Amino acid sequence: MLQAIGLTSAPRRDGPPVVDDLTFEARPGHVTVLLGAPGSGRTTALRLMLELEAGRGITYFRGRPLHRIGHPAREVGVLLGDVPGHPARTARGQLRMLCAAAGVPASRADELLEVVGLAGLGDQRIGTLSAGMDRRLGLASALLGDPHTLILDEPAEGLSPRERSWLHGLLRAHAAEGGTVLHTTADPKEAARAADRVVTIDEGRLVADQDVADFSRTRLRPRVAVRTPHAARLAAVMSREARASRRSVEVVAEGGSRLSVYGSSCAEVGDAAYRHGVPVHQLADETGDAGPGAAHPGSTGAGPGGGPSGGPSGDPGAGPVRTVLPGPASTVALSHLPPPIPVRPARGPLRPLRYELRRLFGVRTTVLITAAALIVSASLSVLLARSGRTPLPDLLVAWPDLLPLPPAAFAAGLLGALAFGDEFRYPALAAGRGTVPRRLGLLVAKLVVSAGVALLIALLAVLADLQSLRLVYGEDLSAVPDNVTQLALSWAGLSVGCAWAGLLGAGVFRLTVAGVAAVLAVPVLVVPLMRKLFEVPSARSISGLPGRLSELGWLQWPYGADRWALVAVRVVAQPVGLALSLSLSVLICAYAFTSLRGRARW
Template sequence: MLQAIGLTSTSRRYLAPAVDDLTFEARPGHVTALLGTRGSGKSTALRLMLGLEEGRGITYFRGRPLHGIASPAREVGVLLGDVPGHPVRTARGQLRMLCAAAGVPVSRADDMLDLVGIAALRDARLGSLSLGMDRRLGLASALLGDPHTLLLDAPSRGLSPREHSWLFGLLRAHAAHGGTVLYTTADPKEAARTADRVVTIDKGRLVADQDVADFARTRLRPRVAVLSPHAVRLAAALSHESRAARRSVEVVAEGGNRLSVYGSSCAEIGDAAFRHGVLVHQLADEIGDAGPRAAPARAQGSDDLTGAVLDVPAPGAAPAPGGAVGRGLTAQDTRASRVLPDGVQVPHAAAHGTAPRPAAPHAPGHPPVAPHPVGASSPAGHGSTAGPAPATPPLPGPRHGASRAARAPSQPLQPLRYELRRLLGVRTTHLITAAVLVSSAALSVLLAYAGRTPLPDLLAAWPRAWPLPPAAFGAGVLGALSFGDEFRYPALAAARGTVPRRLGLLIAKLAVTAAAALMLGGAVVVLDAQALWLLYGSDPLPVFRNWPAVALSWAGLLVGCAWSGLLAAGTFRLTTAGVAAVLAVPMAVLPLVQRAFASPSGRSVAGFPARLRELTWLQWPYEVDRWLLAALRALVQPVGTALTLSLSVLFCSYLIVGLRSKVHR
């Protein structure tokens, strides 16, 4: 069960809070609609439940707050707006990356693509997906961890009628097997057709919490949609006859040539139009919104609707998803409807291709069986509908409930695999690598042609006039992107919220960026050596004597630049901040360090390995002494000292920001 208690958003100056003391619950085995007009606070309420919005109140998911759940993706599935992923990442790559974050098998990505009917678009880029396909991918992301609760913000917005029926058929199947479904909508007729319970809010406050039958009886009423080129004349005639006959007939002009007539019938309106010689193009029975009303007196604790003003679609227009509910329009609508009090008919869930819900909810620990949606599409391209979809497979994998004995580790559950998929899933990494290799080879050849450049600088393609070689700058950019893209295209947050500052995630990012930087530096050295051998000589390049110190210095420079970009982007949540930190090391920190080292020193670290061996009583091969001295000499160089100082400051800043965010939670 989902219980929202006292949700209140932080109000701005002179403005009322978007959500004010909102309390309601969504029961397992039911589909609950959160109904309200645009700006009523529906989306803000969902964000408050997920901790993405500052405010007060608490939400319990099966008795536990979200921050107390070790694996949120396995308890709550979320769809807020578009899929928050990098636009050049493929649909399959996005789901595989989320599989690593949720700790589920990677095969589940393909299962979810088949389930939502976009298996043919698994290699399509996120930026090229249509609105309907993006909604399907978002639903696949929400179902990836096999959650018990689904929170969906306007899931049917912009969908075709077929996709609308398929979507709510899938949600109905999830609820039929013990799951909890809460979605927002602004259409009361959609809520009456697809939900079991309707929670109505207006201006952030609770208006009513009703069963769908009570909601339809108190909120919806029959009307006649009229389309006539002389709508004004017909409205005046109907009003005059109703007053003369002392009948309660309400005529509402919907704009243009359309009228909505409440309290009459098609036959009576047709007779009146014939008597007055008014041409009528359309007469249709519909169920419309009752509009704003005064709050009725409560009796015996009933929760009647106190009146939230909702939009009424124009009668006579083509029925859109969630539009007016016609009576007697098609045989399917007549068969798949349940009659409510006052003669109001609301289509049953069977009209959306779902089986009847069992009497008792299915145990949450059992895997649910997906429905066979009616009218679902199996697109071959990027359109919204393209014929019937094949039978969908059952949702695989166990449902992880609150009865698990051991708590799962913090998110992401597989940080190293997640980070590798994040790094290699976009072409930006490959473009940066190619640019670094090409520019390094060209610079190395030009420096060798000009002469007077030491061999280490030739292999590194580092002109002395430049603050950094291309390889170091490229490693810094990769490090900055590894955390900057998390805030620009968040994959670990439900929407564009905060990225969790986990120690495992940070260690994985540091390890992957360091490995990428070392591989990039090694490739640059090998490529430059081959280019120099190809153009300027057939003899192999000589090996310089102090190659261990040079190799360690080169590796330290690359890893230091990568980590500087990573930590700066993670601290300031900007990729540009990471790139600026990489450039600040040689351009701002290095001159200060050089001034500090301007005076000669009378101390030496030549005997450090022997003294360290005596102090620790450890015995190691004497070859290790050479590497220790090389590391120390690289560290005491101005560039090494500048990198060390920068990394220390950035790491401390990252820790302070991370601890501060945890305290605020």
């Protein structure tokens, strides 16, 4: 059961809150529709329930608020707007990535593609899906964790009548298995067709909470639509005859030459027009909405309630629309303000490493960037070797003086920036709740995966450059340098450092461009500053530091570690290594600061 109590959005600067003290419930085994005109606060109410928007109130999902649920995706399935996936990712790849986030087997993706009718379109790109297919994929995303409650915002928007019928059938099947379904709509007729219970809101306030039978009786009334050039005259005739015969007839001027006549029939309206010589251009039976937002300006005859006594549907004994609060909510005495609703981001993917691997290799971007980096690196290496003035280490990594970074290192930084940049641009994790979480496990997974990809690109670049040099110039350039260990560590450190700089920069500023800027800032800004520092003569040297560390009684060095420690110290002591270390330290502190500041607002 879903119970929403006292939902109130944060008040706007120039007006009242969008949602004001909204209380209702959605019962298990039923389809509940939140009905309201555009701008009535339907979407804001859903966001308050899911703790995506600050305000006041509380929502219980089977007796627990959402932030108390260990695995929200397994309790609540959400669809707000379009599927937040990378347009180049396939439908199956998107679902498999979300399976890792929800902690369910990857086979669940194929099962749900079959359920929503996309089994034959699993390899189609998200960006090429039609509106109907996109809604089906969004529903599959909401069902991934086999949730008890479904919360959907306008799930039938843009669908054909056949697709709407299929959607309502699927939601009905979920409710028949004991699940709770809550979705929004602006169409009263759709609410009457699809719902067991209809909660009507207007300007953020509860107007009515009715079962579908009461809703249809009080809100959906048959009417006769009339078009005539003498609308006012026909309205006066119909009202006068209704009073004379003591019948409950309501005539509403819709504007221009259009009338809506409630409590009558086409035959009666046509006969009245014929008797009084009023020409009629249109006469048809329709079903009208008599609820909030369906104002009828210029109405004549009976009042807006229906008959002379205010009853709906021409029933003199019927009363006005009643506001019926559900049992548990109606017994709650809101003597104090409801508790605040802080914005709490989701806890992140349950399997972060698997999620990150599927995110990285689910699109062609990774392969294309890697291939482009290798081609450019091999071409530059051949061009640099032609002059004969470039040292062999620079040839093997294709690093000319005019470039701030080698192509392979820049590619590693770009992929690192995309790791968080695409995450915020196409927030797949927001399908459950909130923005991309700043979770330590997700950060560690991205650091590990980006480091592995950076090392792979660095190795492939060296091999590609070496083979290109051998192919073009023969075996003359294949000699192994004496300090190969230090060079290998320097090259690996540069590649991994660039990847991490791009990753952390994009994570702090939530932009891929910011991550790329953080990568380029190291050779363009930080390295020149470090070189100026190194130009100052030094009175002391750190040589012998590994030996002095090994003399400490509490630190036991393994055999041969002195040489490796000295190599590492020399790598870090270089201007580029020191600049990278300094930049990464600053980015890590900034990432930690923004994460802690975000938690302080939760």
